[in-house]
Amino acid sequence: MSQVDTHSHTDHHDDHHDHGPAKGLKRWLFTTNHKDIGTMYLIFSLVMFMTGGAMAMVIRAELFQPGLQLVEPGFFNQMTTMHALIMVFGAVMPATVGLANWMIPIMIGAPDMALPRMNNWSFWILPFAFTMLLSTLIMPGGGPAGGWTMYPPLIQQTGVALPFLIFAIHMMGVSSIMGAINIVVTIMNMRAPGMTLLKMPLFVWTWLITAYLLVAVMPVLAGGVTMLLTDQYFGTTFFNAAGGGDPVMFQHIFWFFGHPEVYIMILPAFGIISEIIPTFSRKPLFGYESMVYATASIAFLSFIVWAHHMFTVGMPIAGQLFFMFSTMMIAVPTGVKVFNWISTMWRGAMTFETPMLFSLAFVFLFTIGGFSGLMLAIAPADFQYHDTYFVVAHFHYVLVPGAVFAIMAGVYYWLPKWTGNMYDETLGKVHFWMSTIFVNVLFFPQHFLGLAGMPRRIPDYATQFADFNMISSIGGFGFGLSQLLFIYVVIKCAKGGVKATDKVWDEPRGLEWTLSSPPPYHSFSVAPEIK
Amino acid sequence: MLAKQGTAYYVPHGSHWPIVGSVGLFSLMIGASSWLNEAAFGKYLFLVGVAILVTMMAGWFGNVIAESESGAYNLQVDKSFRMGMSWFIFSEVMFFAAFFGALFYVRNLSVPWLGGAGNNFFTNLLNWETFQAAWPTNGPANVGGDYETMSPWGLPAINTLILLTSGATITVAHHAIKEGNRRLLNIFLFLTFALGFLFVGLQGYEYYHAYNDLNLTMASGVYGSTFFMITGFHGMHVTVGAIMLTVIWFRTMKGHFLPEHHFGFEAVAWYWHFVDVVWLLLFIFVYWL
Numbered sequence: 001m002s003q004v005d006t007h008s009h010t011d012h013h014d015d016h017h018d019h020g021p022a023k024g025l026k027r028w029l030f031t032t033n034h035k036d037i038g039t040m041y042l043i044f045s046l047v048m049f050m051t052g053g054a055m056a057m058v059i060r061a062e063l064f065q066p067g068l069q070l071v072e073p074g075f076f077n078q079m080t081t082m083h084a085l086i087m088v089f090g091a092v093m094p095a096t097v098g099l100a101n102w103m104i105p106i107m108i109g110a111p112d113m114a115l116p117r118m119n120n121w122s123f124w125i126l127p128f129a130f131t132m133l134l135s136t137l138i139m140p141g142g143g144p145a146g147g148w149t150m151y152p153p154l155i156q157q158t159g160v161a162l163p164f165l166i167f168a169i170h171m172m173g174v175s176s177i178m179g180a181i182n183i184v185v186t187i188m189n190m191r192a193p194g195m196t197l198l199k200m201p202l203f204v205w206t207w208l209i210t211a212y213l214l215v216a217v218m219p220v221l222a223g224g225v226t227m228l229l230t231d232q233y234f235g236t237t238f239f240n241a242a243g244g245g246d247p248v249m250f251q252h253i254f255w256f257f258g259h260p261e262v263y264i265m266i267l268p269a270f271g272i273i274s275e276i277i278p279t280f281s282r283k284p285l286f287g288y289e290s291m292v293y294a295t296a297s298i299a300f301l302s303f304i305v306w307a308h309h310m311f312t313v314g315m316p317i318a319g320q321l322f323f324m325f326s327t328m329m330i331a332v333p334t335g336v337k338v339f340n341w342i343s344t345m346w347r348g349a350m351t352f353e354t355p356m357l358f359s360l361a362f363v364f365l366f367t368i369g370g371f372s373g374l375m376l377a378i379a380p381a382d383f384q385y386h387d388t389y390f391v392v393a394h395f396h397y398v399l400v401p402g403a404v405f406a407i408m409a410g411v412y413y414w415l416p417k418w419t420g421n422m423y424d425e426t427l428g429k430v431h432f433w434m435s436t437i438f439v440n441v442l443f444f445p446q447h448f449l450g451l452a453g454m455p456r457r458i459p460d461y462a463t464q465f466a467d468f469n470m471i472s473s474i475g476g477f478g479f480g481l482s483q484l485l486f487i488y489v490v491i492k493c494a495k496g497g498v499k500a501t502d503k504v505w506d507e508p509r510g511l512e513w514t515l516s517s518p519p520p521y522h523s524f525s526v527a528p529e530i531k
Numbered sequence: 532m533l534a535k536q537g538t539a540y541y542v543p544h545g546s547h548w549p550i551v552g553s554v555g556l557f558s559l560m561i562g563a564s565s566w567l568n569e570a571a572f573g574k575y576l577f578l579v580g581v582a583i584l585v586t587m588m589a590g591w592f593g594n595v596i597a598e599s600e601s602g603a604y605n606l607q608v609d610k611s612f613r614m615g616m617s618w619f620i621f622s623e624v625m626f627f628a629a630f631f632g633a634l635f636y637v638r639n640l641s642v643p644w645l646g647g648a649g650n651n652f653f654t655n656l657l658n659w660e661t662f663q664a665a666w667p668t669n670g671p672a673n674v675g676g677d678y679e680t681m682s683p684w685g686l687p688a689i690n691t692l693i694l695l696t697s698g699a700t701i702t703v704a705h706h707a708i709k710e711g712n713r714r715l716l717n718i719f720l721f722l723t724f725a726l727g728f729l730f731v732g733l734q735g736y737e738y739y740h741a742y743n744d745l746n747l748t749m750a751s752g753v754y755g756s757t758f759f760m761i762t763g764f765h766g767m768h769v770t771v772g773a774i775m776l777t778v779i780w781f782r783t784m785k786g787h788f789l790p791e792h793h794f795g796f797e798a799v800a801w802y803w804h805f806v807d808v809v810w811l812l813l814f815i816f817v818y819w820l
Contacts, residue, residue, distance in 0.1 A: 022545055030545030112542045114611040117591070121549035128557040132564075163564035171560060177622050185614040189607060190540070219622045223629025230760065233567050235750030237674055238633055241658075244670035244753035246641035253629055316649060525539065 032116035041098025048090030055083040060476035076459035077145035084148035095407045096268035106512045109192025109528045114185040122179035129171035136161035152239040166225045173218040180214035194530030206271030217257040224253035255306035263302045269406030279508040280356035281348030287340040294333035311382045320379045327377040354428035358409035369397030390450025416500035420518040423493040434482035441475030548591040555583030616798040634757045669752025679745040683818035697726035727773030775799045
């Protein structure tokens with residue numbers, strides 16, 4: 001951050017954006033700068049990742065052995081619920097938004113985000129929203145414990161915490177919608193001359209489509225949780241059969257949001273991977289246009305598959321068949337992506353720096369998560385897997401070595417650009433290998449547990465599940481500790497180290513590499529020329 | 532006034548309004564939650580939050596208006612605002628879609644199922660044997676007691692006329708602003724929000740009538756739930772829209788906007804047409820069919 005001032009005087013073109021950053025706390029509270037806001041999003045996400053991670057440690061510690069040893073079952077349920085809410089809304093989403101904030105204006109040659117003040121508000125709602133959500137843990141009756149999916153009537157036993165949960169979700173929704181609108185408008189209106197849509201980096205493309213998903217589904221979640229609130233406090237009967245409503249209707253509304261939500265978390269990850277693999281394969285991305293169309297197809301399909309999360313509720317058979325086949329169809333565009341990444345590497349002059357290692361692990365391990373997803377898509381088979389640890393293993397494979405690994409790959413890839421310093425490659429590789437080994441020790445045995453019938457969201461289990469649970473917990477503790485190393489590497493890099501060149505890597509593509517490392521506080525006040 | 536319009540994209544200074552807004556939103560949300568939990572301070576904290584948010588909006592929009600009038604915004608900034616407003620309205624469409632989706636779901640699926648449709652013969656036989664599926668309904672348990680439904684051909688039809696007329700008056704106002712006819716603009720913009728507030732007033736009267744004469748309340752089963760949630764959120768949006776129109780009217784009275792540069796007016800006009808279209812769907816599916 002110390003170099004930022006030296007660049008700022010070179011690029012003010014009117015009276016409005018002069019100067020470098022303001023001093024002290026004011027800089028961060030009042031900032032309209034996409035880089036500052038991106039940094040805050042990323043730091044916030046890391047804090048939430050560790051908070052949600054601590055809750056995961058409580059869960060794995062309790063499950064280390066059969067029987068109840070450490071926590072009350074009620075508190076265990078609060079941990080599973082809060083872990084999910086925090087990781088989804090607090091860790092993964094803000095991390096990808098942070099990367100979008102930092103990189104999109106630079107990648108398309110824009111001076112900043114299109115709506116900079118609103119950008120600040122999108123971020124600054126989040127710390128308040130999560131303060132509100134976390135505060136429920138110390139309320140009478142504790143935090144929400146009915147699972148992050150908030151199914152009624154169970155969630156309506158929450159008590160004091162319920163309105164806090166619902167209003168915290170409203171705040172996160174407001175933040176996400178504003179952030180997404182900003183990203184769409186930036187991409188559609190702020191591209192440098194010559195940067196046509198099909199010249200945009202894939203990270204920009206995936207975020208454009210993600211932002212569209214966010215604007216489309218966050219309001220639906222808001223509507224759904226509002227109905228929960230009025231059912232609880234104002235006597236409505238949306239989810240109560242006695243009044244003509246249906247508790248299953250909440251599941252439809254929730255998953256109409258929830259399924260696009262999983263693509264909101266993974267599409268930006270696809271974009272990051274599509275940036276990194278070409279750089280370290282020293283080849284352009286294979287099938288660029290098919291990547292764009294595949295992303296758009298996945299986004300479209302994500303709206304018509306939601307009920308595969310609820311095959312066991314007693315849907316009409318036609319509904320089960322429709323949602324089964326539409327879900328399986330998603331494998332086609334996803335397969336296009338995976339094969340494109342592999343084809344990009346084919347005959348490339350590959351090297352294996354930390355971002356590339358994370359990307360390779362992503363391709364391999366995300367695909368495992370995709371395959372278990374295909375198994376779950378088969379309605380008759382899902383009757384067996386539903387609500388077991390197989391589901392837990394599936395979505396953790398796509399989210400942890402999927403989304404989280406991609407975010408870490410992106411952080412390692414762009415950290416030298418952000419800070420001007422190279423990170424410690426040796427420690428980065430140690431972090432990678434520890435994470436990759438432990439994440440598999442953690443989640444792979446959960447497939448076996450689920451297939452053998454162990455239910456999810458439960459603090460105790462039959463002794464037949466003891467061995468795999470112990471292995472999984474050891475993996476969990478190892479994975480948790482490995483992330484402390486990640487924090488150390490990031491802080492060490494921010495503080496100093498070998499100076500990074502402007503290009504950082506060997507002939508990477510994209511406008512971000514034409515700027516200095518770190519880039520000036522205001523970049524591209526004059527739009528670059530795109531050939 | 533806009534002669535010195537810059538060529539560079541306007542990137543504003545740091546602003547304190549967003550963080551003020553966050554504090555306001557935080558107190559509003561904590562206040563509302565505590566209020567629902569019957570904590571004495573809840574109502575007051577909620578009102579403090581509302582006050583902070585109103586201050587924030589006045590200050591923030593005030594900044595934007597001052598910048599706009601000083602010519603800081605070039606055509607590209609204008610385009611950002613247009614796109615931003617369009618996507619915001621799209622998000623509002625999706626919010627209403629959740630409630631309309633709930634309405635269609637209960638009418639076409641869950642209520643018939645409770646009556647034994649499809650493979651739900653035993654649901655009806657074992658749980659709600661006397662229940663005959665029909666719409667409107669307050670459910671097999673007669674939740675909220677006997678009630679009468681709201682007839683579409685009284686006040687709701689008048690309200691439809693009022694909103695459609697207001698859609699026409701704002702279009703006249705828009706043509707007036709483009710032709711520089713300020714007098715016509717001021718009159719027709721005034722008529723638009725006057726009709727808007729009249730609509731809200733009549734909705735208020737209709738609610739009074741529903742609660743006091745028809746025993747139709749939010750707790751009248753799923754008919755009451757969908758009726759009041761959809762009309763209620765629509766009414767809130769009309770109120771907000773009418774307030775925004777009033778603000779724009781004060782601006783036109785002060786001489787703001789140019790024939791070729793009046794995004795603030797257009798944004799509110801788009802919003803107004805949006806609440807109009809929602810009302811038409813609402814009139815058809817909530818009141819009429």
